């Protein structure tokens with residue numbers, strides 16, 4: 376048998392035809408070695424420990440502020456959904472610090488009843504219909520309701536957010552893989568986003584409320600204030616970072632459980648396992664499959680020296696299945712992170728300075744949706760035998776998932 380070719384393996388991994396199950400290709404890439412060259416120039420980092428090393432080392436970053444070419448040369452940082460997620464210290468530290476002052480654990484607690492009410496209403500409504508689309512009628516509505524409340528935006532604007540977020544999600548993929556139409560859509564979405572949020576920020580400044588924009592606008596931290604542009608970018612980041620990710624994780628979660636009925640039965644019997652199950656599902660099929668970094672100065676990784684400016688792609692979803700860290704990694708085991716001392720070491724929320732700021736909010740939303748489905752609709756049948764996936768590579772999620780729900784007592 377010929378030795379596997381790295382370039383062919385990476386092409387297979389990126390191919391839209393393999394979106395339904397990219398995991399065998401991630402494994403093949405890991406088996407090629409800790410670093411795999413890609414046709415796009417950057418090296419793929421395949422193992423869990425090396426991914427952790429890069430993510431937790433501030434000498435790997437994004438490089439925009441240092442004037443180092445980003446992973447996609449020629450693309451202005453402004454064109455990419457970004458704000459501080461794309462920055463390095465000290466800009467990143469400052470902005471993340473200011474946002475953390477308003478986006479606190481207390482804010483997550485404040486949002487909890489809204490998530491519960493929304494999930495219950497949507498599940499109860501779905502119980503009355505022969506079938507419903509779990510992605511558009513449940514998975515998308517919960518996070519967008521939360522984000523509108525968080526930002527103080529009217530929920531009626533949801534459809535517009537949805538279209539923009541989709542165009543920007545596709546825009547996270549390498550430009551070489553995007554069509555001219557997709558590149559144009561990304562630029563149009565970024566401009567429309569900007570215009571919408573400029574109006575919203577002005578409105579919140581004029582009439583402050585309990586929302587995050589009003590709080591951020593009012594921050595005056597030892598004379599440090601968030602500028603108008605920074606505030607706008609933060610809105611975009613929160614909407615973008617908190618929406619598509621959570622929608623797709625909800626879909627991935629329900630589909631994975633449906634394909635593992637023994638694990639679903641276990642959760643029905645032991646709802647106390649739901650928090651651990653959510654982390655296992657985030658490990659098993661995370662919505663953010665990759666992220667990237669550039670060497671801000673010379674770095675050694677897995678025996679190779681990376682010159683300043685050289686880029687790597689962190690294979691989050693592959694690292695989450697590294698057998699050296701997660702025994703029997705292709706098995707979904709909702710008890711994996713349940714015991715004492717079994718902290719979830721998956722990388723679904725990243726790690727280090729850019730660790731997901733919304734991780735607690737996302738966990739809360741996923742736990743409530745799952746608990747509500749199990750409590751109100753213990754009978755859940757997926758009607759699509761082979762549901763199709765969005766074409767996005769960086770964000771992995773279903774286009775739709777037709778399901779039928781049965782209420783408790785009708786099973």
Ligand code: HEM
Pocket residue numbers: 459460461471612613614616617618620621624661662663666667722723724725726728729730731732733734736737
């Ligand atoms: C950063 C995943 C939900 C806000 C990140 C990163 C990942 C991630 C992997 C780090 C990217 C990198 O290091 O390059 C997820 C997943 C989610 C989720 C899987 C849901 C299942 C949310 C929510 C919010 C949010 C609900 C807020 C409403 C952010 C922000 C950052 C971030 C602001 C940037 C942090 C920084 O750069 O310092 N997320 N996210 N995310 N996420 Fe999330």
